[in-house]
Amino acid sequence: MEKTISISIYIFSFLLLLPFSYQQYSSNPDINALLTFKSASDLSNSLTTWNKSTNVCSWSGVSCIRNRVSHLNLEGLSLTGSFEALASLNELRILSLKQNYLSGSIPDLSKLKALKLLFLSHNNFSGEFPASVLTLYKLFRLDLSYNNFSGQIPANINHLTRLLTLRLEENQFSGPISTLNLPTLQDFNVSGNRFSGEIPQTLSRFPETAFQRNAVLCGSPLVQCKSITSDPSKPGAIASSLSPIGSTPAIVSSSPTEEPGVLTPISVSSHSGKGKLSLLAVIAIIIGDVLILALISGLLYYYFSRKMAGKSGNRKNSQLLETEKIVYSSSPFRSQQGSGFERGNLVFFEGIKRFELEDLLRASAEMLGKGGFGTAYKAVLDNGDVVAVKRLKEIQIGGKREVFEQHMDTLGKLRHGNVVSLKAYYFAGDEKLLVYEFMPNGSLFWLLHGNRGPGRTPIDWTTRLKIAAGVARGLGYIHHYSSQSPRLSHGNIKSTNVLIDSTGAPRLTDFGLSAFASPTIMSRSNGYRAPEASLDGRKFSHQKADIYAFGVLLLEILTGKCPLMSFEGGGSAGVDLPRWVQSVVREEWTAEVFDLELMRYKDIEEEMVGLLQIGMSCTSVSPDQRPSIGSVVRMIEELRGVEEVSPSYESFDSMSESPSFSEDRTV
Template identity: 65%
Template sequence: MAAATLLSHFAICLCLLPFTHLYASSNSDFDALMAFKVASDEGNRLTTWNSTSNPCAWNGVSCLRNRVSRLVLENLDLTGSLAPLTGLTQLRVLSLKRNRLSGSVPDFSNFTALKLVFLSYNQFSGVIPASLMSLVRLYRLDLSHNNFTGQIPASVNRLSHLLTLRLEENRFSGPVLELNLPNLQDFNVSANRLSGQIPKSLSTFPASCFGQNLGLCGSPLQSCNGIVTNPTEPGSEGAIASPITPPRNLTVSSSPTSLPGVAPESTHHKGTGKIGSLALIAIILGDVLVLAVVSLLLYCYFWRNSSDKSRDRKGPKLLESEKIVYSSSPYPAQAGTERGRMVFFEGVKKFELEDLLRASAEMLGKGGFGTSYKAILDDGNVVAVKRLKDAQVGGKREFEQHMEVLGRLKHEHIVSLRAYYFAREEKLLVYDYMPNGNLFWLLHGNRGPGRTPLDWTTRLKIAAGAARGLTFIHNSSKFLRLVHGNVKSTNILLDQSGNARVSDFGLSLFTPPSTPRSNGYRAPECGEGRKLTQKSDVYSFGVLLLELLTGKCPSVVENGGPGGGGYGGVLDLPRWVQSVVREEWTAEVFDLELMRYKDIEEEMVGLLQIALTCTSASPDQRPKMIHVVKMIDELRGVEVSPFHDGSDSVTDSPSVSEGTCGGDGGGASSQ
C-alpha cells in the first residue's frame, strides 16, 4: 500500500515537471505579477492572468528569454501600489498610464534594465524617489498628471540618455535646476508650483512647457527684470512675483489714499489738486487696460487648452499623438494623417508600426533618397529604417509593386529589404542593421598617425564581394533590367565576417529630377534628367575600384600640383588616374598605405586595368558586371560562380553616417 502511494506521488511529480520547467526561470516574475493582480485589479480586467497559463502570453506582458521585459497596462482602472512589481528585475518598458494607482513610487533600484517609464494620469504622491534617478539606461520618464510634491531633484542629470521628461500637472515646487541632458527632446513642467528663473539650457523649449507656474520667469516666459519680491511676508523670501499681478499682501483700492505714492488731497497745495486728479484718472485707465489685456490672454490660453483636451477625447488620435511625443523616432506620421500598414517579406520577424514609433532612434546618415536611422525596438532587436522624405514617390500601387520586386532579392552580398510602410505622408523602408561601417570610412576615416590602414587582401575581398552583389542585382530578373543607380563607397557595407554588402539599390526610381547625383561616381553620359543604365552602374563601380586603389575620394577638391592632375576643383578620379598612367608614373597612383605590402604590385596593376576598362568614356566599351566578377576572381586566383542563387544570409544596415573627403560632399553622402 505504501509502495502504491509512493508511486502515485511520483507520477504526480512527473506530470507537474513540464509546468515547473516552464516557470522555473521566471518564478519571481510570475509571483510579482500575480501579487499585483490581486492587489490592483478590483474590476478583474486582467482576465488572461491566471495561475495555469504562461505569463508571457498574458495581455500586456512581453518576455525576452523567458523573463518579463515589457509591461503595458493602460486605461484599465487599476488601483493600489506599484510595490508588487519590484520583482520584475528584467523589465525594460513599464507603462501604466491612465489608471488609479496611488501612493509613493517604490524603490526602483531593481529595475536596472528599464528604458521607458510611463506613469502619467494616476494618483501617485510624494517625492520622486532617488532610486528612479539611478536608472542610467532610461530614455523616457513620464510622471505627468499625478500628485507628486517636493523639488525636481538635481540627480536627474545622471540620466544622460534621457529623451523625454514629463512632469506637468503635479505639485512640484522650488526652482527649475540647470539640466545637462544633451539628448532631451520632450520636456514639460507646466502647471506646478515652480519659481525662479528658467535656466538657459531649457530656454529653447516653448513657453507652454513652463506655463501655469506663476513664480517662473525668464526666456521663453516674461523677463525677470523688474520682478519684485516681498521679503517681509513670512515664508516668501526670494519668491518672485508676477510683473502683472501685485504682491499678495498688497491691497489695491480705488481710493486715492490707498494707492502707493498718492497722498491725501488735504496735504497738497491747491495748485496740485488738478495734477493729482489727472494722475488718478490715468492710473485707473491704465489698470482697466491691463486687466482687459490679461483677461484676453487668459481667455485665449484656457480656450486653446480646452480645445486640445476635447480633441484628445476623440479616441485613437490621443494614443497616436502620445506615441509621437514619447517616441524618439523622427519618422512618425503626424496625428490625423492617413494610416498605412507595415508589409513584411518572408522569413522576417514581424513587429507593429507602434513598436517602431516607440523605439529609440539615432540618425545614421542623410542622402539623396532620404534619411536613415538606427532603431532599437523594445525587445532588443535593432533595425535600420530609411525615411523616403525627399524621394519622389508616385502612387501607392506603383510603390508597392516596386517594393515587391526589391523585397524578393536575397543574396549574401546585398542588403535585403525586410519590410516597408506606405502612407500618404510617410514612406519607410526597414532593413537589418549591422554596426560594422562602410567602405568609405574604412578608406578615408581617421587618416593620419594611429590609423589602422585597410590592407590589400581586405580591399580585394571587398571589391570581389561588391562586384558579386551588383552582378546579382543586374541579373536578378529576366524581364526587368534592374539598376542600382547609386554605387559609391558609402553604400558598400561590411557584415560580421568582413564580406561586402551592396545597399541602397533600386531606389533611383524615386530620385527627384532636381536632386544632384554623386558627381564623382556619375558616368559622363548621365547628365541631369538622363536615364541610368546598368552600364552607368559599371562606370560607378570602376570609380569605386579606383577609390580602393588610390585612397582618394572622388569628390575631394584638388589644388593642382604634383599628383593632383594639374587642375583645381572637384577631382575627376578616372581622368586623373589616366593622366598619371599616360606619363608612365603608374606607381604614383596607388595609395601610400599599400606600399608597405610586398609582392602585390602585379595584382594592383591588374585591378587598375579592370577599373580603367569599367570607366571607359563609351558605355559600349565597358564590360558587363558578370565579366568584371570573372576578371577579379582570376586576379585573386579563385574560381567562384558570379553569384549564389537562393542565398538568404544575414544582411547589413543600409546606411552609415554621412561623410565626405572634402569638396562638394556629393560623392560620399550616405544613401
C-alpha cells in the first residue's frame, strides 16, 4: 500500500512539473527564433547543441540575462542565407555574426532596442546602408566591414550619439562623408570604398589608413584638396568640386611626377670631388669620431650607474607605489612648536569634541603615504582611538584664513557612504592639519597593484564593479552637494585616494583641496589629469576634469595597469592609459586591454565591455563629450543589474542641464 502511494505521489509530482517545463520552453520566444535561424542557415550543422531538450542559455554561443538571450556570438561557423529570424530577439545586447557566408540585405533590426554591439564583418551582405540600424540608439559598436554594401551613408547616422566604433572598410559605399559628425568615435575606418570629397575636420584625427583606397577622397590626413575646373561634359570628368592635389581624375600614375602642388622629395646633389681631402679635414673627422665615442661611453656609464643605483635604492623607488611606512616614536605634528609657535584650536564638525589637541600631539603616528597636498598619517591616541591625519603643504591660503575656514566647514558637512568624513581641522601659522575617520583596509591602488606576484589574492570582477559604482556615487554626491556657485569638485581623483572601509565599500578622500592648490601641484601630471587642465591660462571645468580622472580610474580597474607606468605595445614610457587603451581598441576589438586576472571569470564579457565604453567616454579629449556624473551612475548601475537608482541620482542630469544652473566654477 505504501509503495502504491509513493508511486502515485511521484507520478502526480511529475505531472505537475511537466506542464511547467513545457511552458518554460514553449512560451519563450527566443527558442523558436533561434531554431528557425538554425534550420535556415546552419547547413553545416555547426550548432549541434541547439535543441529543445537543453536549456537555451547553455547553447553554444548563447548567453542570457534573466533567462532571455542577451549575447549571441556565432563567429566563423559557415552560416549562410539571412539572419532575419534573429531580429525578434528583443532583449539582445550583443550580436556577432562575423566571418560567415551570410548574404542578402540586412533585415529589419528595429525591434532590437537593447542592442549595443553589432558585428557583421566578413560576410556577403549587400544592399544599401541598413536603415533600421539608425534606430538603435543604444548602439556602441557597429562593424559592417568586408561585405558588398553600396550607396551613401545616411546623414541621420549622426543620431547614434553613443557610437564608439564605425567600421565600413572594404565595401562599395560611395558619396561624401563630409556630413559625418560623431565626436564620440574611438574606432573608425572607411578604407577600400568609393567615397569622394573632403574629409571633415571631426574625422581628421584618425590615421591615414582609415581613409586609404578611396580614389577621390582628400583632406587631412590624406593629401590636401583642390578645386577641379574640368568640363563636366567631357568623358571621364568628375562631378565633385574637390580632388586630391596633384592627382588626375580617373588616372592613377604608377610613378612620381613633378606636377604643380605635389610635394616631391628634395634631391641632395653631391659635388664630385675635385681632389683629396685636406689634412685639416682629416683631423676634424678624427676629433669628431673621438668626441662621439666619448659621448657614447658617457651615456653608457650614466645608464649603468643609474641602474645599479636603482637596485640599491629600492626604498626610494617604492615611493611610486606610496608604500613606505615610517613609525615615529613621537608625533610628527610637534615640529612647529617652539619659539614663535602660534597656538590654534582643533575645530570639530560634528559638535562633539572627541579629543584635545594635546592628545593629537602626543599620539604615535605611522606614515600612510605622501600625496600632492601633503603627508597622511595613522594616529593612535592614548585612549586607543585611531584617526587619519593629513598634514597639508604646498597650498596657497595667504591671509585668507576666513576663506579656508568657510571651505573646511563645507567639506566637514559632507556625509555619504562613499566619502571619507572630515572630522576636524587645525589651523595655526604654517601648521594645517585635517583629521579624517580612519579607513582600515588600505586603498584601491593596493588592491589593484600591490604584490603582483606569487601568493597575490586577485581582486575579483564583482568587487571591481562594486567599487566603480561606489566611487561614482560618491563623486556624484560631491558634485551636487551644493546648488550654489561655485559648485564643489573633488580635484584629485586617483586610486590612492579611493580607500576601503571595514565593510569593503569604497570611500573618496582628499576631496576639495584643489581650491587651495599651488601652481606647482596643479602643473604635475599623474596620469589622471585632464588635457584641458594642462593648458596654461585656459579656463576649464573642474567637474569635467573630475569626470576625466574618474574615466582613467575605470580604465585602471579594467586593465590592472597603473597610469604612471609604461605599457607593452604602448610605445615609450609616458603614453598615458587612455591613449594606450584607444590604440589597442582601434587596432582591433580584442580582450587585450583587460587585466589577465579577470580572464578566470565567466560570463562577464558584456559587463567589462560596458564599463570600458563608459571609461573611454569619460576620457574623451573634448570636455563637452564627457557624460554627466548622473549618467555615469545610471550606466554603471545598469551593468550591475540594479533596476532602480536612487532618486537623488536621477535628479543630477536635470540640475546640470538647466540653462539657469551654473555647473561649476572655471579657472
